[in-house]
Amino acid sequence: MKFCSECATPVVLMIPADDTRERHVCPNCGTIHYQNPKMVIGSIPAWEVDGEVQVLLCKRAIEPRYGYWTLPAGFMENNETTSQAAQRETEEEAGANIALHELFSILNVPHVHQVHLFYRATLLDLDYKAGTESLEVALFKEKDIPWEDIAFPTVSHTLRYFFEDLKQVQKGGHYQLHAHDIFKPMRPNDKN
Numbered sequence: 001m002k003f004c005s006e007c008a009t010p011v012v013l014m015i016p017a018d019d020t021r022e023r024h025v026c027p028n029c030g031t032i033h034y035q036n037p038k039m040v041i042g043s044i045p046a047w048e049v050d051g052e053v054q055v056l057l058c059k060r061a062i063e064p065r066y067g068y069w070t071l072p073a074g075f076m077e078n079n080e081t082t083s084q085a086a087q088r089e090t091e092e093e094a095g096a097n098i099a100l101h102e103l104f105s106i107l108n109v110p111h112v113h114q115v116h117l118f119y120r121a122t123l124l125d126l127d128y129k130a131g132t133e134s135l136e137v138a139l140f141k142e143k144d145i146p147w148e149d150i151a152f153p154t155v156s157h158t159l160r161y162f163f164e165d166l167k168q169v170q171k172g173g174h175y176q177l178h179a180h181d182i183f184k185p186m187r188p189n190d191k192n
């Protein structure tokens, strides 16, 4: 950030008294502009045909990762709950009518300052259609998931957990809540 959102004075980076981290501080009005992780929230819309579960994926019409596949998800808005965000994003991106179930995965992505949450969901009908942020929306069986073309690691992790749990559920087991941390992948020139 460059300017104070309260008084438009250029901000400075400094460690405020009683703090341990650098913050953007306004030297004019004294406002400390805290920056905290954002929540990205989505669902895993499932549809069962002849005992085989399919999952609804969206092909992204926006950057980052244009043209790659994702579960419907997006940034949580103020004044909504996490489950409302999951429902809203699924409607906006996939035009899908769902019944939302319990929270299924929580993934920390500290290097991009995000926390991703995915809820399990059941599609109520097949009247889905691509929203403005999707090129295409389609159902995939596990064997047809385009693993090489999944937009984000949080989505591929969630899909893998989902299909693993599904096999347990079909044997009388239960879905679990999965928590996982994703750290920045090492690039060839990175030092250990």
Ligand code: ZN
Pocket: 004, 005, 006, 007, 008, 009, 026, 027, 028, 029, 030, 031
């Ligand atoms: Zn200010």
